[in-house]
Amino acid sequence: MANLKRIAVVTSHLAPGDAVSNDVMGMYEAFLRRGYDARMYAGSSDFDDPVVHPISEIRSFIDQPDDLVIYHHSIAWTPGQELLRDATCRVGIKYHNITPAKFFVGFSSWHEEMCRTGRDELKEIAVAGCDLYLADSSYNRKELVELGAAPGKCLVVPPFHHIDRLESLDADEKVLDTYRDGKTNILMVSRIAPHKGHMALLEAFAMYYLDYNSECRLIIVGKEEERFQRYSRKMRDVVSSLLLDGAVVFTGPVTDRALKSYYLLSNLFAIASEHEGFCVPIVEAMALKVPVVAYASSAIPDTLGDAGVLLDERDPVLMAGAINRLISDEDLSFNLAVNARQRYDRHFSNDKIETELFGALSQLTS
């Protein structure tokens, strides 16, 4: 990497609170720390600081064969494809996975089209012979290899995240006061979208609530999107038809301080998502020592490893049983949380991720 000077980190759109944006920012900051001349480029950005350059200007920065472009691919974006096609420098891909379009059928034709096109683009990317393919998880890496990317060039580097910031913030006292009332709190963090498995989680929670412990609540933290109105409505119908009114809390979007509070006051993190390329909330739960129960879908087993309870079948009865076991067995719950934190320290802290990233980049010169 001795001859590597300029690095452009590129993505379609940057927004606060978005996992891909956090990875782009984290990567950019890591490059600056190590003395590289790095810039971020995007189609659009919601940030004023740090500076994000428009993608149309990238050629005035990257023009030498030794320069490096790292393109974060997570949705359809034609300029990204153009960039790869016309690149005269070295190219790295960071693949965050793309939700299969089938999950959006009947909910949002916009997402359906964006994800279908994004998947088509992925096929081109995989065989474009880029210099390096970085994947958030083994699951993402496997997809790249299956589509034809050279296995030797495909490496796993987890995404940078905002957990250091979350840890340094003071928790929101009001949230703590509201929900620390002696009830058992079960937490799920994710935007409200059709592939996130809210219905399946509600089913399992209903089982637990009705059969084991009615002194509990399910807190669902995450933004509801205009485009997924139908999904949100359906979710609320399910809540009332399962007799769960009052036991399920939808917080909507929350501040980072409030998010920290929700982790602190929860006895358990439960997730029934059907598709994840990595799943940052699981890492947040691990870092903040909340034991995790999850269905073993997509990249979740890669992320959770043996630091939580993974269920191979999507069976609400089984999940309710697992929730009950963790809630009622405090020693087990405590030990799982300790293991989770150790897994976080070993694999997912921003420092470890930085080491992984530069380890992967050293391939470029070897």
Next chain:
Amino acid sequence: MMTEATQSQINLEQLMSEIREAVARREAEGRASLAGATLELYEAMLAADQPSAQSVEVSPLELQPEFVRNPDNRYHINDLLQYHDRTFVWNAYRAILKREPDEPGLNQYVKTLRSGRYNKTDILASLRFSVEGKSNNVEIVGLERRPFFRHLYRVPVLGYLLEMLVAIVRLPTTIHGQRQFQEHVLARQELMASHFNQLSRTAFLVSESVSNELSEGSASQKKVAELQRQQVAALFREQRQMSDRLATLSIETRNRLNRLHGSSRRVLEPAGASQPEDASRFDELLAAFADEFRGTRDEVKDGLQRYLQLLETANIKNRVLDLGCGRGEWLELLKEAGLEAEGVETNHALFERARALGLEVIQADALSHLRSVPDASLNAVTGFHFVEHVPFAILIEVIDEALRVLRPGGLLIFETPNPKNLVVAACNFNSDPTHHKPIFPETLRFVLSQRGFANILIEYVNPAPGSPFVEDNDMSRALDSWFYSGRDFAVIGTKPEEIRATPE
């Protein structure tokens, strides 16, 4: 590694199999009733909303070929014009602006296209010659000249003539284009006709299956109703269990409150006066007195057997409260016979002795405890050698409270020394320094009756053995009655089924 060594050893496989076993056990016990019925109901309702799974598949009508982007950024206008509507706009964005359309942009163009205000060429030009389009600089053969001509069309008269001229010059091309379009439309019509035929065949099949479904529909309605019934039944079961649990809890809470009351009194008293140690020594003394004078436990229990039979005859199995339970002989007797009972005792030493035997006993005074008991919640209230320890005014209150807390048909039993036995009245009664005053049997019966009890009986019990007055004459009988009649008597009252208004 150090970190590996500190990791808690959790066997996840074993944990999973334990969870599975617990779930299976629970299901075998049939305990998952409410959630099971609820989820099944939810699924049945969802299924009712959804079209039948056996509906016939119709392949989607594909009128437009797939769009492939050109790496060299060059297109012929016809490459793009061959698409229609939404797909046309989507592909135009990807070709000209090299990006996916934003949602408002897409919707706006589709709207204007459908309104006829713009044609497809206008939209291509608008995209190509926008600021963003210019910076992308994609070449579209056949699109360039139009904007220039269009400006000239706006010049009065000349513009009109020019437009006509251009139209005439372009006529052959236009006619050719029209023919092409006509062919295109005809070909599409063919496609649509065959698609329509397929649809109508499908519709026939669907209508058949719909009529089948209608008959199945009522069956599924029945299933939903049955599941709802199950859900309601499960809810009722749950509610019953909860109210039972609540009753147990409220008794438990009351006991704890009483215990707390007793203990807090013990704690608080020293602050008030210098009596506490004396008082507790007094308790010990009286307890020792009971051991000395009341007789052995077995003797006392023998004497109480008859009251056990009384409860059994009345079919009473629980909710018995014994006032002044002392060392708890009566409670023990009831417990051995399988009856649930609770005692109340003020004397701390006696209370501790009864509690040490594992009996349900509360340290409190009888009246204040009775006041904390809910209405009509007990089957029997008893007091053996209790009433003679209580001032008369308090006794009346105790009787009133007993009437309140007994369920209709419930029993009140008091046993006390019999003053008609002169030895008892003159001598034995005075042996106990805590005795207040002997109570005359008829007086006690009268009071119970006046306060609202019914079917009141007096029984004379525990006669003194070895009477020498056995002859059958009046004097002998009188002497026997004065000196050797029952040393104690019992008064037994019943709370009437319909409570009479008690005199104020």
